[in-house]
Amino acid sequence: MRVLGIETSCDETAASIVALDHAQARPKILSNVVLSQIAEHAAFGGVVPEIAARAHVEALDGIIEAALEEAGVTLEQVDAVAATAGPGLVGGLIVGLMTAKAIASATQKPLLAINHLEGHALTARLSNGLEFPYLLLLVSGGHTQILRIGNVGDYQRWATTIDDALGEAFDKVAKMLALPYPGGPNVEKAAASGDPNRFAFPRPLKGSAQPDFSFSGLKTAVRQAASAIAPLSDQDVADICASFQAAVTDTLADRVKRALVRFRADYPDRKTPALVVAGGVAANHAIRTMLEQLCAAHGFSFVAPPHILCTDNAAMIAWAGIERLNAGMADPDAFDFVPRSRWPLDAASTPVIGSGR
Ligand code: ATP
Ligand code: MG
Ligand code: FE
Numbered sequence: 001m002r003v004l005g006i007e008t009s010c011d012e013t014a015a016s017i018v019a020l021d022h023a024q025a026r027p028k029i030l031s032n033v034v035l036s037q038i039a040e041h042a043a044f045g046g047v048v049p050e051i052a053a054r055a056h057v058e059a060l061d062g063i064i065e066a067a068l069e070e071a072g073v074t075l076e077q078v079d080a081v082a083a084t085a086g087p088g089l090v091g092g093l094i095v096g097l098m099t100a101k102a103i104a105s106a107t108q109k110p111l112l113a114i115n116h117l118e119g120h121a122l123t124a125r126l127s128n129g130l131e132f133p134y135l136l137l138l139v140s141g142g143h144t145q146i147l148r149i150g151n152v153g154d155y156q157r158w159a160t161t162i163d164d165a166l167g168e169a170f171d172k173v174a175k176m177l178a179l180p181y182p183g184g185p186n187v188e189k190a191a192a193s194g195d196p197n198r199f200a201f202p203r204p205l206k207g208s209a210q211p212d213f214s215f216s217g218l219k220t221a222v223r224q225a226a227s228a229i230a231p232l233s234d235q236d237v238a239d240i241c242a243s244f245q246a247a248v249t250d251t252l253a254d255r256v257k258r259a260l261v262r263f264r265a266d267y268p269d270r271k272t273p274a275l276v277v278a279g280g281v282a283a284n285h286a287i288r289t290m291l292e293q294l295c296a297a298h299g300f301s302f303v304a305p306p307h308i309l310c311t312d313n314a315a316m317i318a319w320a321g322i323e324r325l326n327a328g329m330a331d332p333d334a335f336d337f338v339p340r341s342r343w344p345l346d347a348a349s350t351p352v353i354g355s356g357r
Pocket of ligand 3: 279
């Protein structure tokens with residue numbers, strides 16, 4: 001089975017062909033083409049929805065052609081078309097889903113309207129062949145969540161952010177310090193030569209019985225520290241970044257630890273359960289090292305798919321399509337599906353048909 005995946009929910013225009021040969025049992029990524037719009041948005045310090053939608057319109061056809069060519073597959077040899085249908089920026093979602101509808105209807109192939117978060121949730125099965133159930137920490141520019149992944153369509157959100165996403169907090173801190181966009185990698189780079197103990201930034205919700213995340217208070221504390229020193233020297237910037245990263249890592253550790261303990265209690269028979277990390281923030285070395293140590297201390301295996309599959313891509317969308325087809329969960333009314341800017345993953349458990357949020 002070969003599925004064409006299309007992803008346009010944010011600032012990456014992506015297309016991919018993923019194949020699953022039942023004799024081999026392991027899926028194969030035949031192509032995974034990702035065009036980042038970072039350059040288009042850099043001047044604005046963040047993603048501009050209108051610019052993103054237009055860039056998707058201009059790029060998508062060529063990206064799909066490139067994905068087919070790289071895979072050595074024609075549209076006729078594709079068995080189904082899967083596209084991200086939400087959550088995300090609605091302009092981009094419309095471009096991707098409408099293109100998928102057009103291709104699927106012209107070639108008379110099944111169409112799958114995929115939840116972007118389901119793509120992230122199932123990636124570890126594509127990259128590592130991981131078995132259900134497992135725990136997922138999703139940390140990206142738009143999401144900060146802990147989910148129990150029980151099966152295809154069985155997702156339970158245990159924690160989410162009550163304000164900013166973690167990647168968003170990295171990006172905003174970078175902006176305050178005049179570091180280039182996207183902020184995450186630049187904050188990490190600056191932090192490497194900084195003193196993590198110079199600023200005692202808050203650890204939001206640390207120790208709280210509430211399982212969720214919060215980053216806006218921490219962001220405000222960073223803003224206050226930065227504006228108290230003017231002008232900022234390179235060392236000041238490095239120290240703020242290091243102190244911010246330490247606060248984030250510390251608070252994340254506390255939140256994830258709660259989830260590991262809960263998962264262990266829910267699945268007492270599983271010897272070595274897995275924690276999977278996804279999203280762009282997973283690239284951060286301090287956070288990764290902390291997660292590795294936490295998993296080792298709690299008897300969990302730590303699964304980090306390759307970076308290209310952790311950030312937004314279309315292979316994960318094609319793969320979610322394959323998983324849904326295999327589970328007999330393809331939605332016969334997908335052609336009527338209206339893109340959704342908001343679409344919690346829990347709601348993807350039962351295929352919701354038609355419009356609405
Ligand atoms: P979505 O939530 O829809 O997946 P997204 O496109 O913003 O949205 P990703 O592409 O997965 O998500 O990740 C981008 C985010 O990851 C940005 O906020 C970026 O700053 C952050 N990021 C990337 N590298 C690092 C790093 N080394 N340290 C911290 N954050 C990072
Ligand atoms: Mg992105
Ligand atoms: Fe994403």
